[in-house]
Amino acid sequence: MSIHLHFRAVAGGEIRDDHAWLAEFMWAAWKVHAEEYAAGVTDSIDKAWDSVNELYTAAEGLGVEGDEPWRLPVYGGRPVRYGGGAERYDPPLMVMDAADVSRAAEFLAEVSFDELWSVAGTRLGAGGEHEALFRQEYLQYHESLRGFYGRAAAAGHVVVKAVWA
Template sequence: MSMYFHFRAIRPAALRNSPAWLEKLFEDDWDAVRERIGRHREEVLDKGYLDHELLYAGTEGGDSPAAQVVLGGRPLPHPDPALPPFVLLTAAQAGRVAAYLAAADFDDLWLDARDLLLKSYGGQEAEPEIHGAFAAAHRDLTAFYGQTAHYGDAVVKWLVP
């Protein structure tokens, strides 16, 4: 699998502010990750994660739940400066993101970002396929954050090389 953006739910009491500890969270093989995804304890976005950010955050920024769905949170630098930082969302932030996603209407989000997204994915001819892929990712992210909020967990994100 090529580079992807990885989300992992973590109990707040278990969360460490250590880059080495955070890196270990993402060392599992793909089969272990896939099993946790099935339980909505983990989620991944492929290399199009920046496009998902556009779908949610658009021009919003800062601490809004929409801006925290994909890339938002507190960055913690990786020990290797050539690698991207880890990103942490507190349990309260993850709960706000879950509430935002539960209330968000995907078709409204799609309409706002549609023209920009279709330019990157082959134009109007590709719309049914692209719409379906983004809708599926939206459902997966909504389930992930909903389950995370249900358990009161924090979220750690990392762009896995």
């Protein structure tokens, strides 16, 4: 089974705070994910997003300042309340405001992947014969999210998140 957490950056004034509308918007974006990824306005994590979040929570023990910025990249944002009417698509949705997008971008730009990996890596596959593969996978997620949030923050965008199964 394939399941993804899909991130889409967009100007706040271009979206509606309506579950059915956002679900349609995100589904349209998901259908052209490769093109939007190349354009730098989208990103996604396969079923490993909880593990990516675990990598970021390692920052809690590294003296990272702020109001738990490690929670923002994966699970940051407010849930969009389901109001009915989305007949074809009913994904869980979150919207992250521009201020939190900027905080996530700052966190990702400043935190050391190597330090995160040294704290959380053993829980995520470090130490075994495939450690290099696991490390590379998480490094790719980290670099991709860092670039995505950096571009979104520079543009002053919000980030909409959807889970697709």
